[in-house]
Every structure is written in structure tokens, then in C-alpha cells.
Amino acid sequence: MAMENLKQFLVVLSAAAAIGFIAIIFVLRWVLHFQDGLAWDGGLAEFNWHPVLTVTGFIFLQGIAIIVYRLPWTWQCSKLMMKFIHAGLNLLAFVFAVIAMVAVFDFHNAANIPNMYSLHSWLGLTAVILYGLQLVLGVGMYLIPVTPVSWRATFMPFHVYGGLLLFASIIAVALMGITEKLIFGLKDPKYKDSPPEAIFVNVLGVLLVLFGSLILWIATRTSWKRPRDQIxxxxxxxxxxxxxxxxxxxxxxxxxxxxxxxxxxxxxxxxxxxxxxx
Ligand code: HEM
Incomplete structure (x- = not known):
């Protein structure tokens, strides 16, 4: 099906996908090369699941879920099928986020570190809870056939606004987490001395911002909506x-x-x- 500015769309989509993949490679290299690797042992290697799962699931998968209706090659598929794919990807992102939370709480409890003291943790847990609520309301409104049509239409602007707000906030929360971890973790040389790990992880933060910006750009172009939605x-x-x-x-x-x-x-x-x- 024809799309206005298809070429432009494909350039922005490819850039978003490439930057998202590179961010995933960066977070994996961070924990596997600069940090203690991955394990489920109550130690730092268990903590490392936290950034890995939040970046791959809560940020990357959520970003793809947001723009999945915009992919022109899916326009022959029924809207219902696309809703299942959108909901499924969001559910997977939520599962990744929950496991990421369990990893950090478990690590804190094992090491006797207090829970929920930082702004990162307050905003992060709030985002996970609201994301769960958004998921339940989305399924209730748009996947349960008995929901009245008028409710669906009334709720749609809140669903769209809530989804985009959460996505942007979650990237901001990740940036806070990254900065905290660098400040806590880098001792000799310190963060302020710009060791290679600090530069590498700062670049990861920049990649997350770029990924978020491109996803938000795609999601807010009316001319790139499914033709039916555009009408x-x-x-x-x-x-x-x-x-x-x-x-x-x-x-x-x-x-x-x-x-x-x-x-x-x-x-x-x-x-x-x-x-x-x-
Ligand atoms: C802790 C949420 C991403 C680093 C926490 C806690 C929550 C949370 C709720 C508190 C755990 C506790 O008190 O036991 C999130 C969410 C993220 C995210 C929703 C989604 C993007 C990241 C990333 C990093 C990170 C990418 C990078 C390493 C940390 C650190 C802590 C922590 C160092 C322990 C210190 C603290 O409690 O602030 N996170 N996080 N977070 N997170 Fe994240």
C-alpha cells in the first residue's frame, strides 16, 4: 500500500532499528566486558540483568511496539492481528521490566543495600506500575469485544498520550540509572576522570536518547499512520x-x-x- 514519504519513513525506521540494536550491543558489552558479567547469584552479576533487561525489553521492545502499526508491510493484516502484536510486544517488554526489578531488589537485599532511596528508583517503579496499568486498560478497552465503542474512542487520546509519556519517561529513568551506576562503580579512575568505561556508557546514554527521539518522531507523523487510521x-x-x-x-x-x-x-x-x- 502507498505511503506518503515512504523513503523518508524507511530511512528513519532503519536509523531507529540500527541505533536500538547498537544500544543493546553496548549494554551487553558494558556488563560482559567492563563489569562482572551475568549470573543470578545475589551479587553484581545479578544486578547486571537490570540494565540489560531494561534496555532490551523496556526500551527497545516497547519502542518497536509503539511503531508496529506504522509498518507499511503490515497494512494488509487485520487491525485485530496488529493489536495482538502491539499488546504482545508490550507484554513482553513488561515481563522484561519486572524481571529487571526483581534482579535489582534481590541484589540490594542480598547486599543489605536499602531499597527505594533514589529518585531513579521512585520514578522507575512508578513507571513500571503505570506501564502495567496502561497494559491492562489497553487490553480491556481494545481487545475485549464487549467494550462499548464510545469508551474506546474516548479513551484513545489518553492511551496514546500515556504510552508516549511513559516511553519518554522510561528513557529518562534509564539515563539516571546509568549515571548513578557510573558514579557508584567507578573508583580508580573516577567518573570525573573519564575512563574508557565512562565514555563508552555515556555513548550508550546518547544512543538511548536518539532511539527515543526517532521512535517519537515516527509515532507522531499523521501521514505515516495506517491508511484507515489516517482517514x-x-x-x-x-x-x-x-x-x-x-x-x-x-x-x-x-x-x-x-x-x-x-x-x-x-x-x-x-x-x-x-x-x-x-
Ligand atoms: C535501582 C527501576 C534502568 C541502574 C532501581 C530501582 C528501581 C529501578 C525501581 C530500585 C531497586 C531497589 O531499591 O531495590 C528502573 C527502571 C529502569 C531502570 C524502570 C528502566 C529504564 C536502569 C539502567 C541502569 C540502572 C539502564 C543502568 C545501570 C540502577 C542502579 C540502581 C537501580 C545503579 C541501584 C541504586 C538505586 O536504587 O537507585 N532501578 N531502572 N537502572 N537502577 Fe534502575
């Missing part, structure tokens, strides 16, 4: 009234029941437009 978006932003021919043609393209929540909303607007016209 709905323009009907919504144009107020839905006035041009009934456009509304009718949009509706005829939306006969597949998988877009039901949005279709219902457009249909209501179309009826309103009809009422106004009569």
Missing part, C-alpha cells in the same frame, strides 16, 4: 461534518469490522453531519 484522523480533525461524500467514502473503506471502535465513532459523526445537512 479517521482527518475526519476527526476536520470535525467530521460538512463533506458527506468524503465521510461516505471513508466509511465504505472501513467495512471490515476490525476497525469497529473507530468506525463507530465516524459513523456517529456522519449521522451528526447528516442531521446538520437535513
Amino acid at each position: 479517521l484522523h482527518s475526519l476527526h480533525t476536520n470535525g467530521g461534518g460538512g463533506d458527506n461524500t468524503k465521510v461516505a467514502s471513508a466509511l465504505s473503506q472501513l467495512q471490515d469490522g476490525s476497525d469497529a471502535e473507530a468506525t463507530g465513532d465516524v459513523r456517529k459523526r456522519s449521522n451528526k453531519a447528516d442531521e446538520q445537512a437535513n
Whole structure:
């Protein structure tokens, strides 16, 4: 299916994917080469699961989940199937995040380090809890067939805003964690003396910011939405009234029941437009 600025989309998508992969390689090299590796033994190697799982799951997988509807080669798939993929990737990201939390709490408890004292931990745990809530509400609203169409439409702006806010906040939380770990961990030479590990991990932080920026760019381009969603978006932003021919043609393209929540909303607007016209 045709997409406006397909070339531009592919360039931004490839850059995001490449930067995301490089960030994963960086976090693995950090813990395997500069740190004590990975293990589940209550020690520093157990802590290391925390950055690895948050970067691969909570940041990378969540980023892909956010833009999965935008991939033009998925536009022949039903909306329902894409919703399952979106929800599945978000669920996987959540599972990674929960295991990452267990790793750091377990490490703290084994080493008698207090829990939840830092701003990083406050914002981080809040983000994980809100992410879980977003997941439950998303499934309840958009995957359970009995949820009224009007609820789905009303909740959608909150779902989109909440998702993007959480994604950006989680990257900020990761940057705080990275900085803390470098300050705590680097002793001789210290962080302020810029040893190779510090430079390497600072670059990891820059990569996370770039990945986040590209994902947010893709997610906020209306012209890169699935064509059906684009039609709905323009009907919504144009107020839905006035041009009934456009509304009718949009509706005829939306006969597949998988877009039901949005279709219902457009249909209501179309009826309103009809009422106004009569
Ligand atoms: C601790 C969340 C990423 C480094 C914690 C704690 C939470 C948390 C809730 C508190 C654990 C406790 O008190 O026992 C998150 C979330 C992240 C994230 C949601 C998602 C991006 C990272 C990353 C690093 C990191 C990428 C880099 C190494 C640390 C460190 C601690 C910690 C050093 C122990 C000190 C402290 O409690 O602040 N994290 N974290 N975190 N995290 Fe993260």
C-alpha cells in the first residue's frame, strides 16, 4: 500500500532499528566486558540483568511496539492481528521490566543495600506500575469485544498520550540509572576522570536518547499512520461534518469490522453531519 514519504519513513525506521540494536550491543558489552558479567547469584552479576533487561525489553521492545502499526508491510493484516502484536510486544517488554526489578531488589537485599532511596528508583517503579496499568486498560478497552465503542474512542487520546509519556519517561529513568551506576562503580579512575568505561556508557546514554527521539518522531507523523487510521484522523480533525461524500467514502473503506471502535465513532459523526445537512 502507498505511503506518503515512504523513503523518508524507511530511512528513519532503519536509523531507529540500527541505533536500538547498537544500544543493546553496548549494554551487553558494558556488563560482559567492563563489569562482572551475568549470573543470578545475589551479587553484581545479578544486578547486571537490570540494565540489560531494561534496555532490551523496556526500551527497545516497547519502542518497536509503539511503531508496529506504522509498518507499511503490515497494512494488509487485520487491525485485530496488529493489536495482538502491539499488546504482545508490550507484554513482553513488561515481563522484561519486572524481571529487571526483581534482579535489582534481590541484589540490594542480598547486599543489605536499602531499597527505594533514589529518585531513579521512585520514578522507575512508578513507571513500571503505570506501564502495567496502561497494559491492562489497553487490553480491556481494545481487545475485549464487549467494550462499548464510545469508551474506546474516548479513551484513545489518553492511551496514546500515556504510552508516549511513559516511553519518554522510561528513557529518562534509564539515563539516571546509568549515571548513578557510573558514579557508584567507578573508583580508580573516577567518573570525573573519564575512563574508557565512562565514555563508552555515556555513548550508550546518547544512543538511548536518539532511539527515543526517532521512535517519537515516527509515532507522531499523521501521514505515516495506517491508511484507515489516517482517514479517521482527518475526519476527526476536520470535525467530521460538512463533506458527506468524503465521510461516505471513508466509511465504505472501513467495512471490515476490525476497525469497529473507530468506525463507530465516524459513523456517529456522519449521522451528526447528516442531521446538520437535513
Ligand atoms: C535501582 C527501576 C534502568 C541502574 C532501581 C530501582 C528501581 C529501578 C525501581 C530500585 C531497586 C531497589 O531499591 O531495590 C528502573 C527502571 C529502569 C531502570 C524502570 C528502566 C529504564 C536502569 C539502567 C541502569 C540502572 C539502564 C543502568 C545501570 C540502577 C542502579 C540502581 C537501580 C545503579 C541501584 C541504586 C538505586 O536504587 O537507585 N532501578 N531502572 N537502572 N537502577 Fe534502575
